[in-house]
Amino acid sequence: MSRAGFRHAPPRAVAMIEALRGLGYSTATALADIIDNSIAAGATTVDLTFVWNGPGSSVRIEDDGHGMSAAELDSAMRLGDRNPLDQRSENDLGRFGLGLKTASFSQCRRLTVATTGKDGLQCLRWDLDVLAASTDDGWHLLEGPDDSAAALVADFGTRKKGTLVLWEVLDRIVSDGFREQDFLDLIDRVERHLSMVFHRYLEGARPLLRLRIAGKSIAPWDPFLSGHPAKPWHSPPASAPGMPGVEVECHVLPHKDRLSAKEFESAQGPDGWTAQQGFYVYRNQRLLVAGSWLGLGQGRGWTKDEAHRLARIRLDIPNSADAAWKIDIRKSTARPPVEIRAWLAKLADDTRARARRAFAMRGQAPRTRNGEVVSQVWQSHHFSGGMRYRIDTTHPAVRAVLDDAKGLAPQVLAMLRIIEETVPVQRIWIDTAEQRETPRTGFAGEPAAAVMDVLKIMYRNMVQLKGMSPSQARSRLLLTEPFQNHPELVAALPDDPTEQEQKQ
């Protein structure tokens, strides 16, 4: 064969598209990719509609963006019609010229796009079943909607401008055994994902975007609990040296004890506290990565663990450096270029240390809402060989026993030393990591009566033996671990400590 010769070697349409279906989108990430296009087209409202009809179910996305001309729609429907190396406008969320097709085919076999722009209503469609049945392996882009969608498309055509993306034959969603309830659960997952990915578009008094499912607006989910009074720390924004448009802001979220149960639940995010720590990478305000340490850290890189779950770092990147950040077609990964890694690692290391301290707050002298220090049983001591845990003998419960112990005092102290030397640190560490939850302490989940039993003994001791007035004793108990978390029980203590004994 001559060296100058070449063969024309186009891919087989049906094989190519079938292969692209496996890029790894979820329904939620695929929809985010379609919404990216709407945002890039200047849309201010995007409506998602999920229609359940068993195997005839469909999903559609309608926007009020600028729409496309006939030629633009033709180009939009083709795979690989835009060069990923082209420069994009600052607000464009696209890069590869593929998302509309790859995201759609990952979920459905029939993709219909209708648009109204300067050429009036235009509509084109891909149908994988038609391609599979064709004998020439060609790229048959069909004109107009299928009969099933004719009315819908005609109705859309009455709008002045906008684009409709319709997914039918949802073979990757409505598989055998998939029921209506599964569809509803899927919609919930989609909503949670979109409220996270586009939260910066959805926030504020005048949001940039209105994103609705079945007419109901999706509320933003802010990973950083911006403005929450219990947040221990956040950094001012910092610009990356030598990298225009790259900005970082580090956050440490409040400890569980400082959040209401509802806040704690909602702040964790779709994948939970441990999974959602780390960097949040935004490209043009759109979230690409929702919590990752980006391969930073010594050796094999930091892993996500319980102790660092309060650390979240906003990282903004522009769309002009996509190749350097290794953005993928699904817009779900980004890797920092080598020249910025050390800078990011330093900021992350500092944030992780702060988050670790906030997480371990229970061992670090918590304060009441008024800022008074709560007296704690356990103290952590740092020394040159590491750290160790010690029981504070000035804690009222311990002190009371030691004061009364007389001849038993040496034995009591020996017992405390043994407890100190055998704190099951490893065990707690492993259990915490495995359960992804901190073991319960501070009477959490215990019935009030169980707390009261212990509380009454402390109270009686303070009033009868230490000579405190009932109100002094109550104030003291409010600053004593673990009763500071049970103010309602402390308030319920009667003035006369013996009276409660008789009542029992």
Ligand SMILES: Nc1ncnc2c1ncn2[C@@H]1O[C@H](COP(=O)(O)OP(=O)(O)OP(=O)(O)O)[C@@H](O)[C@H]1O
């Ligand atoms: N809703 C829409 N409104 C107007 N134009 C659109 C819309 N959706 C797609 N387009 C046009 O179709 C083109 C192709 O979209 P597609 O999502 O396949 O690729 P992309 O957005 O350019 O890049 P990426 O693969 O990174 O998403 C877009 O560049 C845009 O010009």
Ligand SMILES: [Mg+2]
């Ligand atoms: Mg796109």
